[in-house]
Amino acid sequence: MNEILKIEHLTKKYDDLTVLDDISLAVNKGEVLVIVGPSGCGKSTLLRCINGLEDIQDGKVSIDGKTGMVFQSYELFPHMTVLQNLMLAPVKVQKRKKDEVKKEAGQLLERVGLSAKKNNYPRQLSGGQKQRVAIVRALIMHPEVLLFDEVTAALDPEMVREVLDVILDLAKQDKTMLIVTHEMAFARAIADRVIFLEGGSIIEDTTPAQFFDAPRSERARKFLRTFEFENVH
Amino acid sequence: MGFEVLLKGKNMIRLLQGLGVALKISLISVVISIVLGLILGMLMSLKKPVINMLSRIYLEIVRIMPQMVLLFIVFFGFTKLTGRNLSAEVSSIIVFSFWGTAEMADLVRGCLQSIPKIQYESSMALGLTRLQTYIYVIIPQIIRRLIPLSINLITRMIKTTSLIMMIGIVEVLKVGQQIIEANRKSSPHAAFGIFATILLLYFLACWPISCLARYLEKKLV
Known part of the structure; x- marks a missing residue:
């Protein structure tokens, strides 16, 4: 298979606290991996280790290409317009031609339904719109792997859908993605593979059908039950 | 009402010159404060214990000490202590920069x-x-973020220059007093006219700056 990301024996510690404990994981090109688990299990840290925002204490992360990341909080640059936000890195980091980048930015914005907003500032956008721009800003760098860190967690419920639809659309284009999310219905719909992380270790690594319908571990069952509600009537 | 004194001799021009002195001192101090404040603010955000402690002491001194006391210390105290003569203008620039640098550094650190x-x-x-x-x-x-905040500091500095007449600088307020004294007999109501004019002059100097701050705040934030 065509491996694009390989993690071997990754260990991440903050002082004495082990956040990730000997994680090994391989992701193939075009695969959509959804990472779930209780808060504090190390999901976000795993993504941050993959794209180098955190130093690691042991192990190895090898990526065939670049990563792009979208964060939970809207992290657009507030002093730049949408278009300037999109163009900064391609022009300054990748040294691409402005005209070409601008054209691509226009096409991508159209795809996420934000053509009309290209000259607006982030403060003039809703949370959902900002997140869609943030996704485009990661995409325009042509990353081999896209990392999504709870991108809908800070959004109002009615805006979650528009962002998830964009990510679903990316999955259809065979993008390789690692997605950390608490949206279980979305996870099930988009995932090729589900990773269940707890206490810094991978507890399950399986298909969405297997994970959601018949999780093997007691811990996964317990975790999934937290999303269910008993009928009180 | 006392406004007629303004038309006598060179009184109006003298008042404007007084304002010029005040503006000159504040402008020089502002430039020094911004440059030193930027440097100190950046140093403070490095979070080095020694720098933090020293800058805390410095900031506290500036906060606690009235500017007038600082002026007296520098103008009268420094001269006595070292036997060297410091002009009133230089003393006030030192004090205003000492004060402005602390405020500016704190703004930079905050930003x-x-x-x-x-x-x-x-x-x-x-x-x-x-x-x-x-x-x-x-x-x-x-x-x-810094532009509107530092502009507020500038207007405060211009207003505070009214203190420097206490160490003998003939700025706008002092000129006003002199005019009132000189015309005590002929225009007993000069005090109102003159001080009202000075109020207007300060307003005309500070208002455009404060408008600019508001404009920039809207435009840039």
């Missing part, structure tokens, strides 16, 4: 701290180098 960590991280995730992150992402945001 630097108010930039969320995620701004640095998302820049890094996009592959920007540290230098590029500062040039394109962090510094433009700091300047935008």
Whole structure:
């Protein structure tokens, strides 16, 4: 298979606290991996280790290409317009031609339904719109792997859908993605593979059908039950 | 009402010259304060214990001491202590810069701290180098936040220059007093006219600056 990301024996510690404990994981090109688990299990840290925002204490992360990341909080640059936000890195980091980048930015914005907003500032956008721009800003760098860190967690419920639809659309284009999310219905719909992380270790690594319908571990069952509600009537 | 005194001799021109002295001193002090304040503010945000302690002491001194006391210490005290003569203008520039640098440094430190960590991280995730992150992402945001705040500091400095007549500088307020004294007999109501005019002059000097601050605040934040 065509491996694009390989993690071997990754260990991440903050002082004495082990956040990730000997994680090994391989992701193939075009695969959509959804990472779930209780808060504090190390999901976000795993993504941050993959794209180098955190130093690691042991192990190895090898990526065939670049990563792009979208964060939970809207992290657009507030002093730049949408278009300037999109163009900064391609022009300054990748040294691409402005005209070409601008054209691509226009096409991508159209795809996420934000053509009309290209000259607006982030403060003039809703949370959902900002997140869609943030996704485009990661995409325009042509990353081999896209990392999504709870991108809908800070959004109002009615805006979650528009962002998830964009990510679903990316999955259809065979993008390789690692997605950390608490949206279980979305996870099930988009995932090729589900990773269940707890206490810094991978507890399950399986298909969405297997994970959601018949999780093997007691811990996964317990975790999934937290999303269910008993009928009180 | 006492406004007629203004038309006598060169009185109006003298008042304007007095305002000029006040503006000159505040302008020089502002420039010094901004330069030194930027440097100190950046040093303070490095979070080095020694720098932190020294700057805390410095800031507290500036906060606690009335500017007038500082003026007296520098103008009268320094001369006695060292036997060297410091002109009133230089003394006031020293005091105003000492005060302004502290305030400016605190503003710079606050602005630097108010930039969320995620701004640095998302820049890094996009592959920007540290230098590029500062040039394109962090510094433009700091300047935008700093402009309205430092302009407020400038207007406060201009107003506070009214204190420097206490060490013998003939600025606008002092000129006003002199005019009132000189015309005590002929225009007994001169005090109202003159001080009202001075109020207007301060207003005319500070108002455009404060408008600019408001405009920039709307435009840039």
